Amino acid sequence: MSDGIGARVKRKEDKRFITGKGKYTDDIRMENQAYAAFVRSPHAHAKVKGIDASAAEAMEGVVAVLTGAQLTGDGIGNLICGWAINSKDGSPMNMGPWSALATDRVRYVGDAVAVVIADSQKLARNAAEAVVVDYEELPAVAHADRALAKGAPQVHDNAPGNLIYDWGIGDDAATQAALKGSAHVTELHVTNNRLSPNPMEPRSAVATYDEAEDHYTLYTTSQNPHVARLVLSAFYNVAPEHKLRVIAPDVGGGFGSKIYIYPEEITCLWASMKTKRSVKWTSDRTEAFMTDAHGRDHITTAKMGFDKDGKITGFHVDTVANFGAYMSLFSSAVPTYLYATLLSGQYDIHNIYCNVRAVYTNTVPVDAYRGAGRPEACYLIERMMETAAREMGMDPAELRRRNFIQSFPHQTPVIMNYDSGDFPGNLDKALKAADIAGFPARKAEAAKRGKLRGIGYSCYIEACGIAPSAAVGSLGAGVGLWESAEVRVNPVGTIEILTGSHSHGQGHETTFAQIVSDRFGVPIDNVSIVHGDTDKVQMGMGTYGSRSGAVGMSAIVKAMDKVEAKVKKIAAHVLEASEDDIVIEGGEVKVAGTDRKMAWHEVGLAAYTAHNLPAGMEPGLKEGAFYDPVNFTFPAGAYIAEVEVDPDTGVTKIVQFTAADDFGTIINPNIVEGQVHGGVAQGIGQAILEQVVYDEGGQLLTGSYMDYAMPRADDVPFYTIEHNTTVCPNNPLGIKGCGEAGAIGAPPAVINAITDAIGTNDLQMPATPARVWAALNAARAPMAAE
Amino acid sequence: MATISMTVNGKAVKRAVPDNTLLSEFLREHLRLTGTHVGCDTSQCGACVVHVDGRAIKSCTALAASLDGATVTTIEGLANGDLHPMQKAFNDNHGLQCGFCTPGMIMSGVDMVARYKAEGRELTEAAIRHELEGNICRCTGYHNIVKSIQQAAAEM
Numbered sequence: 045m046s047d048g049i050g051a052r053v054k055r056k057e058d059k060r061f062i063t064g065k066g067k068y069t070d071d072i073r074m075e076n077q078a079y080a081a082f083v084r085s086p087h088a089h090a091k092v093k094g095i096d097a098s099a100a101e102a103m104e105g106v107v108a109v110l111t112g113a114q115l116t117g118d119g120i121g122n123l124i125c126g127w128a129i130n131s132k133d134g135s136p137m138n139m140g141p142w143s144a145l146a147t148d149r150v151r152y153v154g155d156a157v158a159v160v161i162a163d164s165q166k167l168a169r170n171a172a173e174a175v176v177v178d179y180e181e182l183p184a185v186a187h188a189d190r191a192l193a194k195g196a197p198q199v200h201d202n203a204p205g206n207l208i209y210d211w212g213i214g215d216d217a218a219t220q221a222a223l224k225g226s227a228h229v230t231e232l233h234v235t236n237n238r239l240s241p242n243p244m245e246p247r248s249a250v251a252t253y254d255e256a257e258d259h260y261t262l263y264t265t266s267q268n269p270h271v272a273r274l275v276l277s278a279f280y281n282v283a284p285e286h287k288l289r290v291i292a293p294d295v296g297g298g299f300g301s302k303i304y305i306y307p308e309e310i311t312c313l314w315a316s317m318k319t320k321r322s323v324k325w326t327s328d329r330t331e332a333f334m335t336d337a338h339g340r341d342h343i344t345t346a347k348m349g350f351d352k353d354g355k356i357t358g359f360h361v362d363t364v365a366n367f368g369a370y371m372s373l374f375s376s377a378v379p380t381y382l383y384a385t386l387l388s389g390q391y392d393i394h395n396i397y398c399n400v401r402a403v404y405t406n407t408v409p410v411d412a413y414r415g416a417g418r419p420e421a422c423y424l425i426e427r428m429m430e431t432a433a434r435e436m437g438m439d440p441a442e443l444r445r446r447n448f449i450q451s452f453p454h455q456t457p458v459i460m461n462y463d464s465g466d467f468p469g470n471l472d473k474a475l476k477a478a479d480i481a482g483f484p485a486r487k488a489e490a491a492k493r494g495k496l497r498g499i500g501y502s503c504y505i506e507a508c509g510i511a512p513s514a515a516v517g518s519l520g521a522g523v524g525l526w527e528s529a530e531v532r533v534n535p536v537g538t539i540e541i542l543t544g545s546h547s548h549g550q551g552h553e554t555t556f557a558q559i560v561s562d563r564f565g566v567p568i569d570n571v572s573i574v575h576g577d578t579d580k581v582q583m584g585m586g587t588y589g590s591r592s593g594a595v596g597m598s599a600i601v602k603a604m605d606k607v608e609a610k611v612k613k614i615a616a617h618v619l620e621a622s623e624d625d626i627v628i629e630g631g632e633v634k635v636a637g638t639d640r641k642m643a644w645h646e647v648g649l650a651a652y653t654a655h656n657l658p659a660g661m662e663p664g665l666k667e668g669a670f671y672d673p674v675n676f677t678f679p680a681g682a683y684i685a686e687v688e689v690d691p692d693t694g695v696t697k698i699v700q701f702t703a704a705d706d707f708g709t710i711i712n713p714n715i716v717e718g719q720v721h722g723g724v725a726q727g728i729g730q731a732i733l734e735q736v737v738y739d740e741g742g743q744l745l746t747g748s749y750m751d752y753a754m755p756r757a758d759d760v761p762f763y764t765i766e767h768n769t770t771v772c773p774n775n776p777l778g779i780k781g782c783g784e785a786g787a788i789g790a791p792p793a794v795i796n797a798i799t800d801a802i803g804t805n806d807l808q809m810p811a812t813p814a815r816v817w818a819a820l821n822a823a824r825a826p827m828a829a830e
Numbered sequence: 831m832a833t834i835s836m837t838v839n840g841k842a843v844k845r846a847v848p849d850n851t852l853l854s855e856f857l858r859e860h861l862r863l864t865g866t867h868v869g870c871d872t873s874q875c876g877a878c879v880v881h882v883d884g885r886a887i888k889s890c891t892a893l894a895a896s897l898d899g900a901t902v903t904t905i906e907g908l909a910n911g912d913l914h915p916m917q918k919a920f921n922d923n924h925g926l927q928c929g930f931c932t933p934g935m936i937m938s939g940v941d942m943v944a945r946y947k948a949e950g951r952e953l954t955e956a957a958i959r960h961e962l963e964g965n966i967c968r969c970t971g972y973h974n975i976v977k978s979i980q981q982a983a984a985e986m
Contacts, residue, residue: 054921061929062917062936064865064905071864166850244869244877244968245930296867296930297968329870549928549969714924718970722927725971749874749966757962757972762955786971 048562049777052714056568057553066294069248069263074322077250078107080312081168082325083158083175084334085150088184088406088742089197092148092157092177100171105163107319109175110311112145112157120144120314121280123307125371126522129209129380129402137209140200140404142370144280144307144314150179151199151369152406153744154334159311161319165326184406184742188366189343191403199369199404206404208367209376213384213458214397222358222395226349230432236420237809238341238366238736239729240752241413243548245296246327247336251312255320259287264309266292267302267546268586271523273578275305275373282313292576295548299726300412301336302548303588304373308335333747338736339413341366342379342420348428354438354446358395361387361424365402365410372411376402381459381519382417382507388456389425390467390503390680391447396457406742412588414726414787418506423809426502426792431805440501440796441471441480448503460507462678464770465706471503473766474682474704483686495688496820497699498801502683504789508781509594509677509772526672527591528584529599531560531607533665535652537645538570544584545596546576550783551715552592558711559597559777563604565631566644582668590781593711594677594772601776602669610665611647617658618642618650677772679780681705683724685793689801694817696732696798702764703789708772708780716782717765723786724763729755730787731794732811753810832895838863839907849895853887854878856894857904865905865933869966876965879934879941880904886941888964905933908940916940916982925978927969938965939979943986953983 047053060066083095097109123142130136146157158175162168183197190196191206199206223229243265250263260283266272269290277285295302308325316323327335343364349357365379384398415422429447433440448467455461483499490497510516513524530542541556557571574580587596611633616623619642621635628634634641642650650656651665686700703720710716733753737745746752771778791809798811804823807815832851835844838861845860857863857880868890869877878890881903908914916939919925926932942961946953953961958979959972967975 055924055926058921058926058929059913061926061932062905062913062920063909064863064933066865066929068864068867068930070868071858073862166848242968243928243930244875244966245867245928246869294929296869297928299968329872329875551927718924718927718974721971721973722969723971726968748872749870750872754874754966754968755971756966757976758956758959760972762976763971763973 047558047568049558049709049711051558051712053554053558053568053712055551055554056557057551068245068294068296069250069265070326072250072263074250074252076321077324078161078163078319078321079165079168080315080323080325081160081172082156082308083160083172083177085153085155085157087150087179087181088153088186089182090150090179091182092146092150093180094178095158096176097158099176100160100174103167103171103174105167106171107161107163107321110159110161110315110318112143112147115145115311115314116143116147118314119281120310123370124279125376126373127377128520129211129376131209132212137376138200138203138207139371140203144310152408153742154408155369156307159315161315161321161323186405186407186738186740186742188341188364188403188405191405192364192401199406203404208371208402208404210401211380212397212399215395216397219358219360219395219397223347223349223360226357227352228350228436229347230428230435231347232428232431233345234424234427235808236340236342236423237730237734239339239413239734240333240736241299241301241336241339242754243297243299243301246329246332247302247306247308248326249309249312250322250324251316252322253316253320260313261289261291262309262313263291263293265295265302266290267295267298267548267588269546269576269578270544270584271586272305276310276313280310282310289579292546298548299414300339300416300588304337304411306335329749330747333752334744335408337372337409337411338368339410340420341410344424346424346428348432350432350436354436354443356391356393356447359387359393361398363398363400365400366405366407367402368405368407368409370409372409375409375411378412378417383421385459386418386421386505386507387425387458388460389422390449390505392449394457407738414723415784418784419788419791422502422504422788423792427795430500430796434805441475444471444503461675463675463773465678465680466768466770467503467680470680470704470706470768471682473768474684474702477704477764477766478684478686478700478702490688496691496801497686497688498797500685500793500796500800502789502793502796504683504785505678505680506784506788507676508590508679508784509673509775510589510591512673512675524672525585526670527595527599528582528668528670529603530582530666530668531600531603533607533648533651535649537566537648539566540572540574541600542574542581543596543600544581544586545592546587548587550587550592555711555715556597556600559600560604564628564644590679590783593779594775594781595671595673597777597779598673598775599669599671602671603667606667606669607665613658613661614647614650615642618656673775675774677708677774677780679705679707679782679785681785681789683789683793685797687794687797687801689798689816691820694813694820696811696816698728698761698794701761704766704768705782705785706768706770706780707782708769709778710767710769719782720765720786721763723784724790725755725760726787727790728760728794731791731809733759735810834894834898836897837901839904847894851894853889853892853894853897857889863904863906867930867933869930874966875931876938877931877934879937879965881937881941886938905937908936914940915985919978919982923974923978923981925970925974931965931967935965935967935975938962939982943979943983955980
């Protein structure tokens with residue numbers, strides 16, 4: 045089937061987007077719609093002593109000014125973190141209270157204390173300016189290391205020393221002992237810079253309360269509308285689930301930041317009930333920088349030991365993770381089970397220990413952003429490997445080869461059980477595609493132009509297909525992470541797939557149709573994908589953690605198995621053959637080895653006409669399935685960055701970027717490569733451009749695209765993409781996932797290349813021109829003194 | 831209030847709007863042409879690019895009142911029936927993912943191809959990347975956007 049698995053099918057969903065007919069949340073306008081604007085704290089930390097809304101309330105067109113006291117008075121619950129992590133001593137994590145509208149204390153710049161509802165957005169924003177809040181400023185702390193220092197300002201009363209948890213994994217004593225006995229130990233101090241996810245569509249919500257039905261409808265920018273409904277209902281007490289419909293229409297990118305249910309959605313729903321108006325809120329970009337969950341922000345000290353042959357003996361890691369002012373929905377899992385469990389990388393390491401201290405600061409909450417924990421792990425390991433190779437005078441590719449895991453399944457000392465892979469093959473493919481043999485000549489040619497050319501490797505692994513419910517449940521997750529699907533074959537043979545996955549750029553309307561076409565032989569144009577609406581689609585878990593292929597498609601396959609079984613029964617009955625002899629081929633249902641057959645649509649019709657079905661069979665052709673994975677999946681690959689540094693300015697140009705990935709089965713190479721392109725660009729952004737900056741007092745200094753450097757078209761090259769596929773043995777299609785790889789693998793490759801070019805290992809992300817210039821000149825200084 | 835007359839996508843329109851109405855708001859809120867998107871508030875992201883009197887501008891930074899009498903083309907009005915070669919190229923080359931920046935990318939792409947053609951300059955890969963300085967995409971890593979514009983430039 046030409047549109048089936050592996051075909052480079054053009055996207056079905058493109059037409060509406062390229063003609064301006066996409067339907068995003070901010071494009072929706074309800075009858076009688078009012079607009080919300082939030083009154084936000086200008087202080088990083090303050091007591092709220094009073095709110096005077098009288099001037100705002102008196103403005104024409106202002107419907108209401110609502111405060112946190114009213115919100116909590118109506119029983120709206122605090123925001124929660126859904127993954128319980130205990131400290132090493134067994135004590136539970138210290139989760140501080142987080143109200144959608146702060147009542148007595150604000151804890152970061154942008155923390156909302158009130159909301160203005162007005163007839164227009166401009167009126168609402170002007171009126172929000174007129175709300176007078178009496179703040180008593182408190183000392184603030186913005187950086188994780190300072191938050192742990194003695195005498196630091198306390199963000200939450202129930203988290204002494206700002207410590208949320210002090211968690212560990214692995215064998216500390218054995219790892220220390222292994223390091224002691226090592227021939228060589230490399231020590232690194234790395235920061236993983238704080239990032240803002242920045243989907244191009246700002247968050248938005250349109251909430252409508254139907255008084256007659258006592259029912260709420262929320263249009264919102266969500267990656268997981270069912271999870272939003274569940275949390276809004278079960279924890280925030282907005283409405284019971286059957287009285288709340290959540291719709292995530294076209295969503296303009298997420299990258300993790302649209303997983304969470306934020307104060308604004310809660311407030312809009314509640315405000316629509318209070319005001320009996322539809323309430324719309326759309327973030328502007330500054331508000332997005334100020335309130336969207338940030339990512340990364342780790343400080344790590346680590347030691348890796350090697351024996352005389354370059355075999356890793358042990359890996360000891362100490363990480364401090366900045367959680368911001370409140371614990372966001374999945375925040376606790378990111379630096380623990382999504383980070384420390386990947387610290388074995390692609391290597392056979394017997395002794396690993398990782399300690400993680402999670403801390404509060406007076407900054408916006410931090411949660412999963414593309415990769416979530418795995419980029420932090422990969423960056424640490426791959427900087428470590430490259431640095432160690434340089435210190436030991438070894439080829440960095442050879443050092444990696446000596447340590448690669450070669451047989452599967454492989455149990456690491458930090459929970460994960462890798463199921464498949466070909467790590468040497470990935471590296472070989474990348475080295476060949478990057479023309480490694482030609483590098484010395486390219487370096488010499490660059491030198492003639494006065495440029496420093498460097499090359500850097502990164503061999504990443506990630507755990508995707510999030511997640512086996514039993515495994516994550518035993519580790520503290522509050523929800524299962526299965527996925528659901530329903531396959532509806534209509535009487536005319538067209539097919540609707542209802543999926544709990546949500547596409548916000550991933551192209552599900554095309555790839556999900558491809559697997560159906562592949563299975564049943566129907567053209568992809570006869571398959572439609574329904575998602576993103578809790579009234580239409582059964583409970584599902586949504587899209588994040590590169591899970592829509594490995595988990596979402598697996599659910600569809602499971603439902604298709606059931607459809608196929610019924611189709612065979614019906615066809616066997618109509619064609620008077622044995623069920624075991626029925627095959628589905630090329631859009632036809634046939635008796636194998638004969639010319640007896642039915643067209644696909646004839647079987648569909650037969651299922652619904654019902655007077656000629658096998659005795660006892662229910663009419664209809666519609667099957668559902670819930671798929672719970674048995675293991676994570678483990679995409680892996682090798683990335684090679686080649687850079688040129690201008691020694692006079694410190695400006696880095698990425699001149700070549702090569703990726704060789706193992707994603708398991710690929711449904712549509714166009715879409716998979718597009719995911720790698722985008723992920724790599726975000727990884728390059730983290731490596732050389734992006735950094736959320738708070739000053740010591742907790743003021744956000746990067747609140748717009750004038751201050752926060754997004755990767756632009758001339759910051760990145762054309763990428764070379766290779767695939768080296770080993771099939772995932774644990775799901776029906778053999779898929780591993782591809783959504784996060786680029787953002788995970790790229791940053792260390794780029795930094796390894798820059799440090800190769802400038803001859804020093806002492807460089808932190810983002811490697812801005814100023815930092816590179818300073819590092820280069822610090823490295824040169826001893827030579828100058830000679 | 832200001833009364834604004836414009837030709838938008840070939841149709842004459844007239845609306846009385848507040849003086850501080852931006853062109854992006856005029857298009858989205860008053861004409862309900864929601865294909866023009868607003869992705870930032872500092873004229874950086876380019877999701878709002880439209881053509882005014884044949885030139886690409888950022889509609890989030892222009893007051894509607896300053897464009898009385900102008901001829902405006904938005905993403906909705908780019909093609910007559912069939913897709914414009916630039917729109918087709920974005921579909922052919924997987925030049926979009928979430929689609930939010932896409933209208934601005936396409937409108938900027940059409941403008942740069944037309945300008946370079948008019949000036950007799952070659953629209954090289956480097957030139958395309960330079961010209962996209964004012965259009966941010968977070969999904970595609972620009973690879974397929976550049977390819978799309980290259981294809982359309984050859985066809986336009």
